[in-house]
Amino acid sequence: MQWGTPTIFSSLPPPPYVCMYPSASGGLGSLSATTHPTAHAQPDHSNPEIYINLSILEPLTTAQTWVTGLAQRENIIIFEPIGLIMNLTIKNARIPFTSGVWDICIEGGHIANIVSSEVRGGSDVLDARGGIVCPGxxxxxxxxxxxxxxxxxxxxxxxxxxxxxxxxxxxxxxxxxxxxxxxxxxxxxxxxxxxxxxxxxxxxxxxxxxxxxxxxxxxxxxxxxxxxxxxxxxxxxxxxxxxxxxxxxxxxxxxxxxxxxxxxxxxxxxxxxxxxxxxxxxxxxxxxxxxxxxxxxxxxxxxxxxxxxxxxxxxxxxxxxxxxxxxxxxxxxxxxxxxxxxxxxxxxxxxxxxxxxxxxxxxxxxxxxxxxxxxxxxxxxxxxxxxxxxxxxxxxxxxxxxxxxxxxxxxxxxxxxxxxxxxxxxxxxxxxxxxxxxxxxxxxxxxxxKLKDYGLENGCQANLLVFEEKSVHEIFRNMARPKHVLRLGVPLLTSTTKTRFHQPHNLAS
The missing domain is CATH 3.20.20.140 (Metal-dependent hydrolases)
Incomplete structure (x- = not known):
């Protein structure tokens, strides 16, 4: 199944989100929906933060139409499945309890290399912006x-x-x-x-x-x-x-x-x-x-x-x-x-x-x-x-x-x-x-x-979390949620939080 480049790498609208996953036949397993739309169902706009199993949307042409319509709505983002395995570089990542900023190169669902300031050609890039990256x-x-x-x-x-x-x-x-x-x-x-x-x-x-x-x-x-x-x-x-x-x-x-x-x-x-x-x-x-x-x-x-x-x-x-x-x-x-x-x-x-x-x-x-x-x-x-x-x-x-x-x-x-x-x-x-x-x-x-290939080293499965916080101390202090969650290098979901002061000039007085 191929659904194109995920929108995770574009500018994100405010939450909540709809998260799409491949069907069981697509290799990443299935996640039953909170609601169960039929092939011709309309999006449930009353509860937009919902996980949907694409395998219940048949046929695929109808599924694509349904997904496209849902993605066009304000305050909703779709993470489109792009296959079982992808190559990805997470750049500008901080590794817990180490100094410096690193690039984490993912190939075939596993960490291939962790290097300083390197972006490999031909792979998608996720910019951690100096945030902590850690295993799930x-x-x-x-x-x-x-x-x-x-x-x-x-x-x-x-x-x-x-x-x-x-x-x-x-x-x-x-x-x-x-x-x-x-x-x-x-x-x-x-x-x-x-x-x-x-x-x-x-x-x-x-x-x-x-x-x-x-x-x-x-x-x-x-x-x-x-x-x-x-x-x-x-x-x-x-x-x-x-x-x-x-x-x-x-x-x-x-x-x-x-x-x-x-x-x-x-x-x-x-x-x-x-x-x-x-x-x-x-x-x-x-x-x-x-x-x-x-x-x-x-x-x-x-x-x-x-x-x-x-x-x-x-x-x-x-x-x-x-x-x-x-x-x-x-x-x-x-x-x-x-x-x-x-x-x-x-x-x-x-x-x-x-x-x-x-x-x-x-x-x-x-x-x-x-x-x-x-x-x-x-x-x-x-x-x-x-x-x-x-x-x-x-x-x-x-x-x-x-x-x-x-x-x-x-x-x-x-x-x-x-x-x-x-x-x-x-x-x-x-x-x-x-x-x-x-x-x-x-x-x-x-x-x-006894999890196999767990961790943040070469050869480990790329089941990773990307935080906005720049230290583990800040993650705990803020009781933070990860900004990105990846499974075998495939983005599963993203969270964003925005706060806007309507009258910021009053705060200084």
Whole structure:
């Protein structure tokens, strides 16, 4: 499919935008539309910021007419597909934490060269104008199936989350919410999360979906469809997650194994949710057995509790070594006993995590919201020992975790926002600390997901973000969105923001 030179390189009108992508047969995957126009449909001008899959516009001659008419409207821009692979030079780019301005030469969807002040003939050029260029962001922990359900809960529902964390049981409000889930409902909300996060430059997600006797495999099946639907636009890994526990729940165990058999990328676990430490151990046994049976990695929500006796992360690290899962396991929300002043225990965990190649994922927004909920002042900070783990050489990454659900009623899929909150929660003000947070939402997450050819070096896939900001510090300070998002060197979308003072002379008075 050939649609000519994309308008991304011409002067841009104000937002919002319509973003066009090739069909699945075109090689870049498909992205279902917010609305579903037929071959002879008229543009939906009531909601212009919409993603449209060209494969639903048939025949192509009609599609071209439809696209042309839409492109002529004010305040709308079309990014026209120009084929699977293109050659491109991003000139005047700043690379994070390096000096100078560089040209990034892209050939065949990969970075061919990074040179000072060179523009290769015959390629299209994107001028970064001195802005930061970095690889796409990585969200190491997100629950798509629960996203955008906060409006279905009243205050009792939100209070029920804290209650459930104490009693180790799901509350009636959350149970009824999950019972109402349908595959189509999860699909719609999942699409909303992924399209919104793409605007913020998130190009890889580790997606947690519940598999239990309440929802069965509905959430998992929806995630499989989303993975196929967004193939080529972003990388998705599916974690089969036994949210309601495994001990004494043979049906939940069976569903976990079934999801691993049917295509889950990762087997998840939540041992702290069980009633006793012994049940938590049995929970981990089932998780690792399922992962071993089907050759999967493991991701555990270890100690997402204020209980100072919760030590699951230590058992997870030990089990990684015993079961042959070195460098194949991640643990999120590692608080519990790590939140205590027991330095001997902390040192044991960090040492064992390093030996096991265990990665640690912190989701700062949800952790800050939920930790210390049952206590009076002073509240716990609610963060695992991010700096201690990192300084010891443990791989530490970050995740959004929740978006507008019972656990966190905010969030918008912005890993820059996640990093901004991390900076404050971990009290980071140094250049070294800033680089750590940047790595947590890029390279460290990519290491957990084992993303192929990720980064900003020769040979890496050209899945890149171009910012107007000229430093990583400015990106976090402004909580910025990327100006351009590219997949394999192909421009996917552009955002512009313009502010006009109507009476600027009054501002100086």
């Amino acid at each position: 962001f990585v969200d190491s922990h997100i629950h798509l199936d629960k996203a955008y359900t906060a409006n279905s809960l009243d205050e009792a529902g939100f209070e029920g989350v804290a209650e459930a964390r104490d009693t180790q049981g799901i509350t009636p409000s959350l149970r009824s919410l999950k019972e109402a889930f349908s595959e189509g409902d999860v699909l719609d909300r999942g699409r909303r999360v992924l399209t919104e996060s793409l605007k913020h430059g998130t190009m890889a997600h580790r997606v947690f979906v519940d598999v239990d006797r309440i929802v069965g495999l509905k959430c998992f099946n929806a995630a499989l469809k989303l993975k196929r639907e967004f193939n080529g636009l972003m990388d998705l890994q599916i974690v089969a997650f036994p949210q309601e526990g495994l001990a004494g729940n043979p049906e939940n165990v069976e569903l976990l194994y079934k999801a691993a058999e049917l295509g889950a990328d990762v087997v998840g676990g939540i041992p702290w949710y069980e009633n006793t430490a012994e049940e938590g151990e049995r929970h981990l046994d089932e998780v690792f057995n399922a992962a071993k049976s089907f050759g999967k990695d493991v991701h555990i929500v270890a100690d997402d509790t204020d209980d100072p006796l919760s030590t699951n992360v230590l058992h997870v690290a030990s089990k990684c070594l015993r079961e042959g899962f070195k460098d194949r396991c991640a643990a999120s929300q590692c608080r519990g006993a790590l939140d205590s002043p027991n330095d001997a225990y902390v040192n044991r965990v960090i040492k064992l995590a390093k030996l096991a190649g265990l990665s640690v994922v912190e989701n700062p927004q949800t952790s800050l919201m939920l930790s210390g909920g049952g206590s009076t002042h002073p509240f716990k900070r609610g963060l695992t020992r991010v700096l201690e783990f990192a300084h010891a050489g443990v791989n530490v990454a970050a995740g959004q975790d929740d978006i507008q659900d019972a656990y966190y009623p905010y969030g918008r899929g912005s890993m820059v926002e996640v990093g901004f909150i991390m900076i404050h929660a971990a009290r980071i003000s140094t250049a070294r600390g800033l680089q750590l947070v940047y790595n947590m939402i890029t390279h460290n997450g990519a290491k957990i997901m």
